[in-house]
Amino acid sequence: MIKLVYKDIAVGSKTSFTPTASEFDSVSHIYDLNRDNLTFENYGTVGELNQTLLDGSQSILPDNTTNIPLGLWSKQISSDDGRFESPITLTMTANGLFSSQGITLTFDTDNGIYATEVNIKWYNGSTLLHSIDFTPNVAMYFCSKKVDNYNKVVLTFTKLNFPHCRLKLRALDHGMIRIFAGKPLTDISIIQECSPVSDELAIDTLDFTLIGDENVDYVFKSKQPLSLYNNADLLGVFFVNSFDRTAERIYNVRSDDYIGLLDEVQFTGGMYNAKNAVSLLSAIFEAAGVPVSIDDSLQGKTVTGWLPICSCREAVRQICFAIGAAVSTARSDSVRIFAPSDKVVRRFELSETMQGQTFADRDKKLTELRLTQHNFTKLSETVEAYKAESSGTGVDIYVGFSEPLHDLSIVNGSITEAGANYAVITANVSCVLIGERYRDLTNVVSRTDPLTNVGDPANVVEIKDMTLVSADNATMLVDSLWEYYSKCGTVTSELVLNGERPGDLVVLSTEYLGDITARIESERYNLYGGAIVAEVTAR
Numbered sequence: 001m002i003k004l005v006y007k008d009i010a011v012g013s014k015t016s017f018t019p020t021a022s023e024f025d026s027v028s029h030i031y032d033l034n035r036d037n038l039t040f041e042n043y044g045t046v047g048e049l050n051q052t053l054l055d056g057s058q059s060i061l062p063d064n065t066t067n068i069p070l071g072l073w074s075k076q077i078s079s080d081d082g083r084f085e086s087p088i089t090l091t092m093t094a095n096g097l098f099s100s101q102g103i104t105l106t107f108d109t110d111n112g113i114y115a116t117e118v119n120i121k122w123y124n125g126s127t128l129l130h131s132i133d134f135t136p137n138v139a140m141y142f143c144s145k146k147v148d149n150y151n152k153v154v155l156t157f158t159k160l161n162f163p164h165c166r167l168k169l170r171a172l173d174h175g176m177i178r179i180f181a182g183k184p185l186t187d188i189s190i191i192q193e194c195s196p197v198s199d200e201l202a203i204d205t206l207d208f209t210l211i212g213d214e215n216v217d218y219v220f221k222s223k224q225p226l227s228l229y230n231n232a233d234l235l236g237v238f239f240v241n242s243f244d245r246t247a248e249r250i251y252n253v254r255s256d257d258y259i260g261l262l263d264e265v266q267f268t269g270g271m272y273n274a275k276n277a278v279s280l281l282s283a284i285f286e287a288a289g290v291p292v293s294i295d296d297s298l299q300g301k302t303v304t305g306w307l308p309i310c311s312c313r314e315a316v317r318q319i320c321f322a323i324g325a326a327v328s329t330a331r332s333d334s335v336r337i338f339a340p341s342d343k344v345v346r347r348f349e350l351s352e353t354m355q356g357q358t359f360a361d362r363d364k365k366l367t368e369l370r371l372t373q374h375n376f377t378k379l380s381e382t383v384e385a386y387k388a389e390s391s392g393t394g395v396d397i398y399v400g401f402s403e404p405l406h407d408l409s410i411v412n413g414s415i416t417e418a419g420a421n422y423a424v425i426t427a428n429v430s431c432v433l434i435g436e437r438y439r440d441l442t443n444v445v446s447r448t449d450p451l452t453n454v455g456d457p458a459n460v461v462e463i464k465d466m467t468l469v470s471a472d473n474a475t476m477l478v479d480s481l482w483e484y485y486s487k488c489g490t491v492t493s494e495l496v497l498n499g500e501r502p503g504d505l506v507v508l509s510t511e512y513l514g515d516i517t518a519r520i521e522s523e524r525y526n527l528y529g530g531a532i533v534a535e536v537t538a539r
Contacts, residue, residue: 001181002188002527004208005227007036008218009175010098015289017092017153017174025073025166027065033092033172035291036225036237036333038069040170042110074167078160082116088167092153097124098174099148103155106171109139115167117159118143123152142176184211187252188527190228192236192330194502196340196519197484198320199463201313204257204329206238212249220253223261227333230532233499237333257329258290262313265289269307269315271376271404271420271438274472277301277323281316281337288312291334298325298339305374305468306404306438309421322468324480330501330523338503340519346500347507347515354494354533357510364488368448369481370462373474375441378406386425386433399423405435440467445474447482461485490539491518497525497532506538 019030032038043061062068076084107114114136120143122129129150134143153174157167187209193202206228212218220243228235238255245251265288272280278294280303285292290312301323307315316335320327326340385408386399396416404420413431417424425433461481463469469477491508500506502523508516518538525534 001231002185002529003179003181003229003231004185005229006178006180006220007173007175007225008101008178008221009104009173009224010100011221011223012096012289013094013098013100013174016094016096016098018094019072019172020091020093021072022086022089023075025075027061027070028073029065029068029070030072032069032071033169035069038071038170038333040069040071040110069170071168071170074157076166078163078165078167080163082160082163082165084158084160084167088157090155090157090169090172092155092172094151097149097151099146099150100174101146101176102142102144103153104140104142104171104173104175104177105136105155105169106173107136107139107141108168108170112139113160113162113165113168114139114141115157115159116161117157119156119158120145121154121156122147122150123154124150125152140177144176180210184213185209185527186211188228189525190235190527191522191524192257192328192502193522194326194328194330195521196326196503197481198317198325198327201259201317201320201327202522203260203263203313204236204238206236206255206257208253210251210253212251218251220251226253226255230527234331234333236330258335259313259327259329261290262288262316262335263311265312267307267310267312267315268419269309269421271306271406272468273304274302275304277303277319281319284312284315284319285335293332293334293336295325295338298323298337301325302472303468304470304472306376306420306440307467308404309400318466318468321466322473322477324476326503328501328503330503331499340503340505342505344507344517345504346498348493348495348509350509350511352496353509354496356493357508358492359513360490360492361488364459365452365456366449366461366482366486366488367452367456367458368446368460369478369485370444370446370460371469371474371478371481372462372464372466373443373445373469373471374467375443375470376404376438377441379437379439381437382434383437384432385423385435386427386431388427388431389429397425397427399425399433401435404438406438408433408435410434445478447478449486459488484539487518487539490521490537491516492535492537494533495536497523497534497536500536508538 015034019033041059043059074088118134121131132145189207192204220240224240226238238257241254241256243251243253278299303322325337328336400422408418411432412428414426502520505519520538522537523534
């Protein structure tokens with residue numbers, strides 16, 4: 001069964017509201033309420049009736065719950081009639097204003113335990129906009145109330161539908177969660193890609209047509225999240241890019257993955273010297289509000305060099321290229337950064353190959369690889385980064401540099417924030433911002449095929465623009481890049497997939513070339529339910 005979970009929510013609300021609660025158990029992770037697509041385990045706990053099942057469907061809550069999604073668990077346990085001795089309040093506060101059609105509360109959906117008496121108050125600052133009582137009757141309940149321009153919500157939980165249980169709130173969404181499955185979904189098309197060396201950082205896409213079966217007008221807003229499932233398997237998380245309404249109930253929707261979100265957020269860059277790559281990546285993803293999972297094997301990696309002002313997508317590409325990491329969002333609820341494994345995940349027999357196979361560029365031999373290495377050194381040569389004969393006293397100005405600068409100084413003003421690529425200054429009359437330049441001493445590291453014949457056509461791969469390639473990593477990169485680019489041939493097959501995703505190493509049986517070990521780089525497929533048959537390209 002194909003299922004699409006569409007969150008018709010206020011864009012940006014998930015990460016903008018800060019939660020606080022009148023009480024919560026020490027195992028709680030209250031900030032889980034700000035995260036999307038978490039998978040919650042069904043844990044049994046001592047002391048709660050209806051919460052310890054004997055059929056083996058529950059796990060025992062581990063001692064260390066640091067990285068386990070739990071959401072908000074109350075300290076109190078409901079009384080014989082399901083009431084709490086003291087009502088539990090949850091306050092959500094944001095800096096900006098939001099509007100939504102209501103609030104979706106997700107309780108303990110595994111055991112069907114939920115609050116049956118909930119009051120919600122919406123505020124604009126200290127002004128109460130609305131106070132509404134709700135009586136949920138399911139564990140995932142939409143509290144319907146259209147409210148505009150609010151920045152604070154106070155929820156009060158008074159009673160549960162079961163006695164002797166804790167309140168367990170897994171998610172709170174400012175809007176309605178809609179689930180589409182079966183006939184309303186048609187023309188579902190997915191493209192998912194991954195370069196094992198991060199020379200490219202592709203944006204995965206999901207396009208589909210929705211034929212509405214209810215008297216509802218949908219307005220698919222940019223960046224609203226979509227989670228696509230095949231039965232219980234998550235295929236990917238996407239975000240609305242655009243849509244067309246071609247008839248009263250027909251909507252054509254186009255969406256991009258998390259990489260598409262990274263492409264729309266600017267990163268200020270900087271000059272780095274043995275900077276821990278994982279901490280730098282984590283800071284970029286945190287600034288972009290995009291979840292990320294980074295392999296432990298990459299923890300010790302560092303980068304040296306310069307990143308200009310660029311998109312977060314480009315910054316991630318540069319960093320991952322420099323440390324030999326790959327990036328993918330396929331079948332994940334976050335961006336996955338990993339070192340490609342040499343372990344074969346599956347062997348595809350000819351019987352599992354549909355429509356034959358296509359081979360490309362198998363005879364296109366790599367003759368030379370050229371990788372430009374960068375070495376940034378400080379110069380004492382000065383340049384005016386900003387100059388104005390007249391500026392308003394005390395005006396804050398953002399100045400972006402056309403080249404990296406160091407040791408900034410200012411006349412008739414002050415520097416409030418600065419980096420290698422920018423400065424935020426307070427400018428007075430005749431303000432001048434001065435910086436000193438860097439020199440980029442480049443060196444080309446090359447490798448050639450010693451078995452190249454005189455008559456072989458030249459096939460040179462040249463990489464110049466990766467400014468985090470330094471003396472520290474150039475040799476390692478040349479070796480790994482040679483191994484990658486020397487595998488010039490690609491094979492495209494229609495395969496029946498069973499969880500394999502771009503970045504995986506597989507063995508493909510062929511009719512006349514024997515077995516080929518190759519790494520999946522792209523999967524393109526349409527969904528009709530049942531098995532996933534994808535056009536798979538591997539190198």
